[in-house]
Ligand SMILES: C=CC1=C(C)c2cc3[nH]c(cc4nc(cc5[nH]c(cc1n2)c(C)c5CCC(=O)O)C(CCC(=O)O)=C4C)c(C)c3C=C
C-alpha cells in the first residue's frame with residue numbers, strides 16, 4: 001500500500017479580502033461575532049457588533065488596511081502563504097533523504113484562516129479528499145488564548161467530527177518558549193541592535209479582556225501569579241506571554257530590569273490585561289527612557305496590529321512625548337529558523 005500523506009494545517013486569524021470598507025465590515029462581523037472573541041451573551045454581542053463596531057470601526061480600519069495593503073494583498077495572508085510554501089519545501093527535502101521507499105512520508109502543508117479566506121472548511125475539505133493518515137494542526141499563535149487558539153481548535157473539531165472517516169488529529173495548543181522561535185525573534189532584532197543604542201526593550205503582546213483569563217482559571221489574579229510558569233497556569237495567555245518574555249530576554253542577553261512587558265490592541269471599555277502599551281509608552285518617557293526597541297512576540301507575521309498600531313501609531317505617540325527612537329523589530333514572517341521550528345513541531349508529531 002502506498003503511504004498515506006500527513007496533512008499539516010497552519011491556521012492564522014484571518015484578514016479582510018480587500019481593504020475596502022464592505023470587505024473589512026464582512027471580516028469584522030465574522031470575527032467579532034465569534035463568542036470566544038467577544039465573550040458576552042449572544043444578543044448583546046449581536047447588538048454591539050452590528051449596531052456599533054461594524055458600522056463605526058469598518059471605515060476607520062479600512063483606511064488603516066489601505067496603508068499596509070500590497071500587490072500580494074494583506075501581509076498576514078502573504079506571509080502565511082510564504083511560510084506554508086517554505087515548510088512544504090523543507091518537509092519534501094526531509095522526506096527525499098529517506099532511502100527506504102516504504103518509509104518515505106509525504107506531507108501536504110496548507111494554510112487556512114479562522115475568519116475569511118482561505119477558510120478552514122474549504123481547506124479541510126481539500127485535505128479530506130486526500131485521505132490523510134493524520135492531520136497536524138498548528139495555530140499561528142505562540143501563546144494560547146481561547147479567543148485565538150481555542151477558536152481555531154474548536155472550529156476544526158466541529159468540522160472533523162462530522163466526517164465518516166476521522167483520521168488521527170494532532171493539535172498544537174501553544175509554543176510560548178519554543179527555542180528556535182525565540183532565537184528567530186532575537187535574530188530579527190540584531191540588525192537594529194547592531195546599528196543603534198537603545199536604553200530599554202519593550203515586549204508588546206496582543207491584549208485580551210481580563211474577563212477571559214478569569215473565566216478560564218480560578219487561579220488567575222491578573223498580577224504576580226504570572227511570575228511563575230507552572231502546571232497550574234500553563235495555558236494562561238498572560239502567564240505564557242511573561243514566560244516568552246523571560247526566554248526572549250535570556251536569548252537577547254538582557255536582564256529583567258532591561259525590558260517591560262505590555263499588552264496592546266484594546267477594544268471597548270471593559271478592562272483588558274495590564275499593563276497597557278499606551279500607558280507604558282508614557283511611563284517609559286517619564287522614567288527617562290528615550291530610545292526604545294520594541295518586539296511583538298505574540299505575532300508570527302507582520303499585520304495591521306504590528307505595522308500600523310505599533311510601528312506607526314505608538315511610534316508617533318512616543319515621539320510626540322519627546323522620545324527619540326521607537327523601533328519595532330519585524331515579526332518572524334518567513335525567517336528560516338521559524339520554518340525550522342515549525343518543521344520540528346511536525347516531525348515530533350509524525
Ligand atoms: C475583542 C476583541 C479582540 C480580541 C479578544 C482579540 C484577540 C486576539 N487577536 C489576535 C491576533 C490578531 N488580531 C488582529 C486584528 C484585530 N483584533 C481585533 C480584536 C480582538 N482581538 C480587531 C477588531 C482586529 C481588526 C483590526 C482592527 O480593526 O483593529 C490581527 C491582525 C489582522 C490583520 O488583518 O492584519 C491579528 C494577527 C490574537 C493573537 C488574539 C488573542 C490573544
Ligand SMILES: [Fe+2]
Pocket residue numbers: 206265
Ligand atoms: Fe486581535
